[in-house]
Amino acid sequence: MTRVEFFKHSIGDEEIERVTKVLKGLFITTGDEVAEFERAMAAYLGLPHAVAVMSCTAAMQLAWLAADIGPGDEVITTPLTFIGTANSALMAGATPVLVDVERSTGNINASAIASAVTERTRGILPVHLYGQMCDMDAIQSIADKHDLVIVEDAAHSLEAQWNGKSGGHYGDYACFSFYATKSITAGEGGIVSVKDAGKDSFLRKLRLHGLDRTAEDSYTNHFKQYDVATLGWKYNMDNIHAAILIEQLKKADAMQQRRAETYNRYVEAFSEIEEIELHSIRKECAHSYLMFTILVDSSRRDTILEELQNRGIGVSVNFYPLHLFTFYRERFGYKQGDFPVAEEIGSRTITLPLYARLTEEEVEYVIDTVKDVVRNIGK
Numbered sequence: 001m002t003r004v005e006f007f008k009h010s011i012g013d014e015e016i017e018r019v020t021k022v023l024k025g026l027f028i029t030t031g032d033e034v035a036e037f038e039r040a041m042a043a044y045l046g047l048p049h050a051v052a053v054m055s056c057t058a059a060m061q062l063a064w065l066a067a068d069i070g071p072g073d074e075v076i077t078t079p080l081t082f083i084g085t086a087n088s089a090l091m092a093g094a095t096p097v098l099v100d101v102e103r104s105t106g107n108i109n110a111s112a113i114a115s116a117v118t119e120r121t122r123g124i125l126p127v128h129l130y131g132q133m134c135d136m137d138a139i140q141s142i143a144d145k146h147d148l149v150i151v152e153d154a155a156h157s158l159e160a161q162w163n164g165k166s167g168g169h170y171g172d173y174a175c176f177s178f179y180a181t182k183s184i185t186a187g188e189g190g191i192v193s194v195k196d197a198g199k200d201s202f203l204r205k206l207r208l209h210g211l212d213r214t215a216e217d218s219y220t221n222h223f224k225q226y227d228v229a230t231l232g233w234k235y236n237m238d239n240i241h242a243a244i245l246i247e248q249l250k251k252a253d254a255m256q257q258r259r260a261e262t263y264n265r266y267v268e269a270f271s272e273i274e275e276i277e278l279h280s281i282r283k284e285c286a287h288s289y290l291m292f293t294i295l296v297d298s299s300r301r302d303t304i305l306e307e308l309q310n311r312g313i314g315v316s317v318n319f320y321p322l323h324l325f326t327f328y329r330e331r332f333g334y335k336q337g338d339f340p341v342a343e344e345i346g347s348r349t350i351t352l353p354l355y356a357r358l359t360e361e362e363v364e365y366v367i368d369t370v371k372d373v374v375r376n377i378g379k
Ligand SMILES: *Cc1c(COP(=O)(O)O)cnc(C)c1O
Pocket: 054, 055, 056, 057, 058, 081, 082, 084, 085, 127, 153, 155, 156, 176, 177, 178, 179, 189, 190
């Protein structure tokens, strides 16, 4: 029996009322609600433009295409992430080049990026792992030196900052996810922030078949034939998802605050436990507190994972290093040992429940159970 779910969304009456209004109205695909959500996201981030799509992976693919990065180009990223991160480069026709991560945070190692730059490198794809932003000053200076485009995978870091700036301020593009287990969600969804107005309108074409008009244009104004001047994709967000996300975004900071309390309680409870190691948070970083992970001995990790689930706690592994997936091994010849730090974290990490609706009793149950299991099981 599950006693503590791994994740519960916080969709409430406000979201349900707003989406109901959309469903009772006329226009359910990309329209007013999407435009309003894009304005709200841009304002939240303090950036001029944001283009809503149906996933963060799509957002990253379109960012590469908008930056004119594709076949023959290399993009440097981390193996300690979700598969969609590196795949976004492949989806644009570019080649992802992996480098190892920092031991203390799990984030991509900036000096490893600097060493991996070749004449084919065109982009850097940092992932703000678990909600802690990467060293964006170091990454920005590498990008400036070699004239590289930065696309941030900000799927974990909506509310996070590095030296007071959120995702999208250092990078040319930042991509956010509204997948079911992210800090704000509509089940699925994504958005890409962009600073350049010309790129903003290009991204709007890329997300909808390359059309130079939207369905809403054709509805609100009289029909006028559209033209297609570029290959586009079918990634546009609809008013239904946007309605939910407008209300979710209003709650983002309050939910982050609630997660911070739980995160700090976990840190307090686990930092003295000999069998547990924790990642550290760098002083330049304001964490989004999306995920809380512990590191245990790799030889006991799977046993501990299994026992926590037997005792009713939802857990996960973030992440199995993606270079060890069959597709990446076969396509790029990666093997065990290529990225030792990512492999070590991947073999030792366990993600515990962390979300705004977690109750104090649930948190204490997780703490007591984890302590008991790491001390007593599989030794
Ligand atoms: C969830 C996630 C993604 C993918 O987001 P989608 O919206 O599902 O495409 C990308 N990167 C990271 C780090 C993620 O956790």
